[in-house]
Amino acid sequence: GHPMVLSLSCKNSRGIVHAVSGALLSVQGDITDSKQFDSPDTGTFFMRVEFTTPESREAVEAALEPVREEFAMDLGLWEASRKTRTLVMCSKDGRTLNDLLFQQRAGTLSVEIPVIVSNHLELQPMAFFYGIPFIHIPVAKDAEGNSNKAEAEAKLLDLVAEYDIELVVLARYMQILSDDLCRKLEGKAINIHHSFLPSFKGARPYHQAHDRGVKLIGATAHYVTADLDEGPIIEQQVQRVTHAQSAREFVIRGREVEGSTLSRAVKWHAEHRVLLDGKRTVVFD
Amino acid sequence: GHPMVLSLSCKNSRGIVHAVSGALLSVQGDITDSKQFDSPDTGTFFMRVEFTTPESREAVEAALEPVREEFAMDLGLWEASRKTRTLVMCSKDGRTLNDLLFQQRAGTLSVEIPVIVSNHLELQPMAFFYGIPFIHIPVAKDAEGNSNKAEAEAKLLDLVAEYDIELVVLARYMQILSDDLCRKLEGKAINIHHSFLPSFKGARPYHQAHDRGVKLIGATAHYVTADLDEGPIIEQQVQRVTHAQSAREFVIRGREVEGSTLSRAVKWHAEHRVLLDGKRTVVFD
Amino acid sequence: GHPMVLSLSCKNSRGIVHAVSGALLSVQGDITDSKQFDSPDTGTFFMRVEFTTPESREAVEAALEPVREEFAMDLGLWEASRKTRTLVMCSKDGRTLNDLLFQQRAGTLSVEIPVIVSNHLELQPMAFFYGIPFIHIPVAKDAEGNSNKAEAEAKLLDLVAEYDIELVVLARYMQILSDDLCRKLEGKAINIHHSFLPSFKGARPYHQAHDRGVKLIGATAHYVTADLDEGPIIEQQVQRVTHAQSAREFVIRGREVEGSTLSRAVKWHAEHRVLLDGKRTVVFD
Amino acid sequence: GHPMVLSLSCKNSRGIVHAVSGALLSVQGDITDSKQFDSPDTGTFFMRVEFTTPESREAVEAALEPVREEFAMDLGLWEASRKTRTLVMCSKDGRTLNDLLFQQRAGTLSVEIPVIVSNHLELQPMAFFYGIPFIHIPVAKDAEGNSNKAEAEAKLLDLVAEYDIELVVLARYMQILSDDLCRKLEGKAINIHHSFLPSFKGARPYHQAHDRGVKLIGATAHYVTADLDEGPIIEQQVQRVTHAQSAREFVIRGREVEGSTLSRAVKWHAEHRVLLDGKRTVVFD
Missing domain, CATH: 3.40.50.170 (Formyl transferase, N-terminal domain)
Structure with missing residues (x-):
């Protein structure tokens, strides 16, 4: 597996973590670090996940696409080693x-x-x-x-x-x-x-x-x-x-x-x- | 909904976050804060979740029970307001x-x-x-x-x-x-x-x-x-x-x-x- | 000897420290701590001295009086134990x-x-x-x-x-x-x-x-x-x-x-x- | 005048500050910063003085020599600009x-x-x-x-x-x-x-x-x-x-x-x- 970083924000609603962790599970993602924050002032949900996966960046992106769309996420995905x-x-x-x-x-x-x-x-x-x-x-x-x-x-x-x-x-x-x-x-x-x-x-x-x-x-x-x-x-x-x-x-x-x-x-x-x-x-x- | 706190640790493996967030979703839990840590030294996974739910403490505990058992978790669940x-x-x-x-x-x-x-x-x-x-x-x-x-x-x-x-x-x-x-x-x-x-x-x-x-x-x-x-x-x-x-x-x-x-x-x-x-x-x- | 505190400020000029230490010496003052600062912005000299003396506060004040006058000092003198x-x-x-x-x-x-x-x-x-x-x-x-x-x-x-x-x-x-x-x-x-x-x-x-x-x-x-x-x-x-x-x-x-x-x-x-x-x-x- | 630094230590006794400031006055020293400390644990007196003087380093040293000797001081004297x-x-x-x-x-x-x-x-x-x-x-x-x-x-x-x-x-x-x-x-x-x-x-x-x-x-x-x-x-x-x-x-x-x-x-x-x-x-x- 190679390490990747996912960061996202969207309007806060129920089920985001479950949806994201489900998508990562589908590409055999092992979450090594995850943090989230629900901003009471703007109603925005923020999340950053570090994980490893045997799949390619493209495969992970594809797995996340329906989630991104459902929650109208602003989403970034990077190889952790990329500078x-x-x-x-x-x-x-x-x-x-x-x-x-x-x-x-x-x-x-x-x-x-x-x-x-x-x-x-x-x-x-x-x-x-x-x-x-x-x-x-x-x-x-x-x-x-x-x-x-x-x-x-x-x-x-x-x-x-x-x-x-x-x-x-x-x-x-x-x-x-x-x-x-x-x-x-x-x-x-x-x-x-x-x-x-x-x-x-x-x-x-x-x-x-x-x-x-x-x-x-x-x-x-x-x-x-x-x-x-x-x-x-x-x-x-x-x-x-x-x-x-x-x-x-x-x-x-x-x-x-x-x-x-x-x-x-x-x-x-x-x-x-x-x-x-x-x-x-x-x-x- | 009333605010609750969940904290847990278990041997690290894939799918924990998805399982926990799924259980919380089943009791209409809204996650407001969540942090986790995967200890490389001991191979232990740690997680703390703040969420609100309309359900009782007992109902949440029941929803989490299969997850707790599957991953052999050390798990604590508290009303956030309890001193x-x-x-x-x-x-x-x-x-x-x-x-x-x-x-x-x-x-x-x-x-x-x-x-x-x-x-x-x-x-x-x-x-x-x-x-x-x-x-x-x-x-x-x-x-x-x-x-x-x-x-x-x-x-x-x-x-x-x-x-x-x-x-x-x-x-x-x-x-x-x-x-x-x-x-x-x-x-x-x-x-x-x-x-x-x-x-x-x-x-x-x-x-x-x-x-x-x-x-x-x-x-x-x-x-x-x-x-x-x-x-x-x-x-x-x-x-x-x-x-x-x-x-x-x-x-x-x-x-x-x-x-x-x-x-x-x-x-x-x-x-x-x-x-x-x-x-x-x-x-x- | 009993401990006293002297603090003073005046226009900066040569000989202040010598004059003050001389006055304190005349009342058998043992200096235990002394700090001074010469402000380049305002041309003012500041000094604070802790000392012990067998003489009374009045005697010390009298000894300092000519120095105070010579340099037009703003001068305070206290028993250290006074609250x-x-x-x-x-x-x-x-x-x-x-x-x-x-x-x-x-x-x-x-x-x-x-x-x-x-x-x-x-x-x-x-x-x-x-x-x-x-x-x-x-x-x-x-x-x-x-x-x-x-x-x-x-x-x-x-x-x-x-x-x-x-x-x-x-x-x-x-x-x-x-x-x-x-x-x-x-x-x-x-x-x-x-x-x-x-x-x-x-x-x-x-x-x-x-x-x-x-x-x-x-x-x-x-x-x-x-x-x-x-x-x-x-x-x-x-x-x-x-x-x-x-x-x-x-x-x-x-x-x-x-x-x-x-x-x-x-x-x-x-x-x-x-x-x-x-x-x-x-x-x- | 050029800036110099004097640092010294010796057995604590009465009159040190007066003697040092007197010696500096004799070479027209303007004290710009001075700090001292009287160590209760070792009975040692420490002092550091920054001053400017129109005189040479040698002249200042000569002026301080009797003081150094009287109090058996460990004494250092430097041009402030010297590295x-x-x-x-x-x-x-x-x-x-x-x-x-x-x-x-x-x-x-x-x-x-x-x-x-x-x-x-x-x-x-x-x-x-x-x-x-x-x-x-x-x-x-x-x-x-x-x-x-x-x-x-x-x-x-x-x-x-x-x-x-x-x-x-x-x-x-x-x-x-x-x-x-x-x-x-x-x-x-x-x-x-x-x-x-x-x-x-x-x-x-x-x-x-x-x-x-x-x-x-x-x-x-x-x-x-x-x-x-x-x-x-x-x-x-x-x-x-x-x-x-x-x-x-x-x-x-x-x-x-x-x-x-x-x-x-x-x-x-x-x-x-x-x-x-x-x-x-x-x-x-």
């Missing part, structure tokens, strides 16, 4: 990129990264070290104040198509995406925001946090939506700070928690553990 | 007792506490305040060095029987239980150990921790077994300390984490979230 | 009150609580149990919509004067204080806000947090200022939550962290560890 | 090495790393990427069971001398050092142990932790001493785990906390924040 094709975008600060690349190579992050995109050149050596193509797409204004942002974003979308990208990760990419691009990437782009959202939206959050005198700083990994800093939250982590640390030291301490928060969000997404429940996420950790 | 009858044992330090009683009264801990037992009288006023009978069972040695421990433990077992006790909580009860009593209470007694086990077994763990110069102290809630401090761990929490704190201050800081750790373990047990997997616990949080 | 006289205000929810009272009695909180004030009667039995006078000051609107808030606050200020109160703790007191009262209590009133400020200001923060789908909830203990929820932060703590918990469960989990956060802030304040640096606090933990 | 010369040892697993090198290059770790030593070749590319000489010193047994460990250690000591090494960091170096080498490196070698010491000493700690069913795993950075796993602890961190994670997953989750724990310990050491108090450390964070 999510991921494009990483970065600018100058390499801490989160470094964390992602190291973990990817170490085999603890179920992604493959065929290409890295940056509006700067600082992190090109790191891409080289990990043997990943690095594409420089500068974003700038010309003398008359016209930005090439639209072309830059078109180029990015070309790369997403060309490389069969399933997930875009903004690893401290310091350009605001256009609403249009955000919509096109909805549900398949993850950003790391360097604050404990919804605190300190907008620019220079660590400086805002320092001004406010907080005792914990944090980072938030969330899906990208047109509404900046309002996307569904996947993971948040915090770090203790004191009065004795400057805003600059907040930034340094924050980097560590940013890398760890983003890596975890990417890991969960790549293992099909994150489902959308309106503006919230269901995370089957 | 676990709990006897709390304490000595002189009231912090963990105070936490348990406050949460029990606030309704956030699914237990009822018909009786408190102590080998000292210091905490009697607290029991009075919460309106709970307090029974003083002193344990001492006489002039010839003979202890009344055996009688004291017999008295405790009488109380367990008399009050229909399902769970005994040792809330900083400072007497070592006999092997025999431990065996009799196996799986239904929870102790709080004031260290991050397996570090600092035995007496005065905070002083041991201070001598060793640790930077975090912790507490461990575990099931009582004859092998002291070796019972299955239910929950552990830690607290940061520094060189500037004395052993006495370790004790004070530790109390907070002890109360929180023990309350959480009792809560999980009372909600039938803890199952035994050999010497480990499965906690369906 | 801060504290008035606690509460409404219906007793978790934070329970934590404060238990720790006060256990001797781990350096406060004495001569009186508790509430706009409700629910927590009177708890006050009785701890032997503390409980004064009921209801706040309500009459048929014509006129509130007695002004009289209620006047009554509170009378109590503050009558009982020689040095610190007012709002332990989940669910009435908004008037700007005028806030100003009068500035620097000597601590509130617990049930969110990780500045997130979720205003009403029902746990429900706001649940709607936003955060993965950590928190609590913030801060000094009361006229600008609601904007007072200097003393301590913050967080607690992990998941999609599976309802807003009501956020409230329950939050209570635990509120109690611990508020107790710690009160402890630090009572030990003269908290100094004000503009809108921020310096905490010499 | 600690550090040799890193590793084997095959690169996570902690990666964390150290990234932070070193990012400028957030006050060390320079002139050479990396390994008993394997796996991590050589990483050393190349960071432009650091990598010296392979294999340790093995020949056909007759004779190990070359003694020569390998001699070679290491040669490198320590040749490169003027002040700190040796064992970043998951999987060879046990001889007692003799441990003694020679005492106080200037830091190891990361992949458990929450003193739990799970010895081999395969994550597997031990998994067998025991703990709910938190941890890492401990400590000074190397002849008594293996018993050296003074500098920093400890933990990570939550559940029953659902295998021992292998404990290892993966643990790596993250190991890197963060070791980096922090190295940072503190390099900033002269760690002093030895018998078998414990004083950490002026």
Whole structure:
């Protein structure tokens, strides 16, 4: 048997688990892990199942098809060993990129990264070290104040198509995406925001946090939506700070928690553990 | 429909989820939460299901009986609203007792506490305040060095029987239980150990921790077994300390984490979230 | 020698430590702990010293007087054993009150609580149990919509004067204080806000947090200022939550962290560890 | 003025702070941060001062000399900008090495790393990427069971001398050092142990932790001493785990906390924040 992952959501009703487990039984599926959640707020049922089966992916899909249809399910089925094709975008600060690349190579992050995109050149050596193509797409204004942002974003979308990208990760990419691009990437782009959202939206959050005198700083990994800093939250982590640390030291301490928060969000997404429940996420950790 | 909780374990094999969900479907069960775990170490399958049904507990039990038999399940079925009858044992330090009683009264801990037992009288006023009978069972040695421990433990077992006790909580009860009593209470007694086990077994763990110069102290809630401090761990929490704190201050800081750790373990047990997997616990949080 | 605590702040300049340590040496002071901080943002120097001395408080004060004058210090000097006289205000929810009272009695909180004030009667039995006078000051609107808030606050200020109160703790007191009262209590009133400020200001923060789908909830203990929820932060703590918990469960989990956060802030304040640096606090933990 | 760091320890007695601050005043020192601790267990006084001065290091040293002599101080004085010369040892697993090198290059770790030593070749590319000489010193047994460990250690000591090494960091170096080498490196070698010491000493700690069913795993950075796993602890961190994670997953989750724990310990050491108090450390964070 080979391991597979099934994730699904649908309007909640009686008999879903029985129907799904019946379909899996019909392809000799051995369930090794299963989690479900019934959202009282949206009336939606969510389920994630890990199982092994001697049958092919197609056979399993066929067995699930009547169930999918009956309950009008949003359903995904993957070989567990298959890695999510991921494009990483970065600018100058390499801490989160470094964390992602190291973990990817170490085999603890179920992604493959065929290409890295940056509006700067600082992190090109790191891409080289990990043997990943690095594409420089500068974003700038010309003398008359016209930005090439639209072309830059078109180029990015070309790369997403060309490389069969399933997930875009903004690893401290310091350009605001256009609403249009955000919509096109909805549900398949993850950003790391360097604050404990919804605190300190907008620019220079660590400086805002320092001004406010907080005792914990944090980072938030969330899906990208047109509404900046309002996307569904996947993971948040915090770090203790004191009065004795400057805003600059907040930034340094924050980097560590940013890398760890983003890596975890990417890991969960790549293992099909994150489902959308309106503006919230269901995370089957 | 009224809410119920089902928890079960059995040798792992194919078709368990389908069989269980089928039985629940036959009594019009709506599954609201379900978690399972397949232990690779012991080959045991664990499952906990919350569901609502218009049928009686007896009807559900009857529907599950063939499944229970087929898979030789260890199976428990409870009305979700039913509270676990709990006897709390304490000595002189009231912090963990105070936490348990406050949460029990606030309704956030699914237990009822018909009786408190102590080998000292210091905490009697607290029991009075919460309106709970307090029974003083002193344990001492006489002039010839003979202890009344055996009688004291017999008295405790009488109380367990008399009050229909399902769970005994040792809330900083400072007497070592006999092997025999431990065996009799196996799986239904929870102790709080004031260290991050397996570090600092035995007496005065905070002083041991201070001598060793640790930077975090912790507490461990575990099931009582004859092998002291070796019972299955239910929950552990830690607290940061520094060189500037004395052993006495370790004790004070530790109390907070002890109360929180023990309350959480009792809560999980009372909600039938803890199952035994050999010497480990499965906690369906 | 008896232990004393000195805390001071002044415009930063050279020679402060030497001058202070010289004054303490002149009264045979043995410094047991000393911490200082030089705030780059406000140019203010902060210092807290624990020492023992055979001399009286008056003698020490006299020795420090020239130093205080030379550097135009804001200076406080206390016997370490002296407890801060504290008035606690509460409404219906007793978790934070329970934590404060238990720790006060256990001797781990350096406060004495001569009186508790509430706009409700629910927590009177708890006050009785701890032997503390409980004064009921209801706040309500009459048929014509006129509130007695002004009289209620006047009554509170009378109590503050009558009982020689040095610190007012709002332990989940669910009435908004008037700007005028806030100003009068500035620097000597601590509130617990049930969110990780500045997130979720205003009403029902746990429900706001649940709607936003955060993965950590928190609590913030801060000094009361006229600008609601904007007072200097003393301590913050967080607690992990998941999609599976309802807003009501956020409230329950939050209570635990509120109690611990508020107790710690009160402890630090009572030990003269908290100094004000503009809108921020310096905490010499 | 240029920033300097002074750290000292001596038998506790009256007047130390006054004497030290007087000496600093004589070289126009502006104290920007100062912390002290009076260990009740060993009767030792510890102090760390950050200050700026227009004078040279030699002038400051001369000003402090009479004080050092009077109180028989163990005293260190450094330019704050001076980086600690550090040799890193590793084997095959690169996570902690990666964390150290990234932070070193990012400028957030006050060390320079002139050479990396390994008993394997796996991590050589990483050393190349960071432009650091990598010296392979294999340790093995020949056909007759004779190990070359003694020569390998001699070679290491040669490198320590040749490169003027002040700190040796064992970043998951999987060879046990001889007692003799441990003694020679005492106080200037830091190891990361992949458990929450003193739990799970010895081999395969994550597997031990998994067998025991703990709910938190941890890492401990400590000074190397002849008594293996018993050296003074500098920093400890933990990570939550559940029953659902295998021992292998404990290892993966643990790596993250190991890197963060070791980096922090190295940072503190390099900033002269760690002093030895018998078998414990004083950490002026």
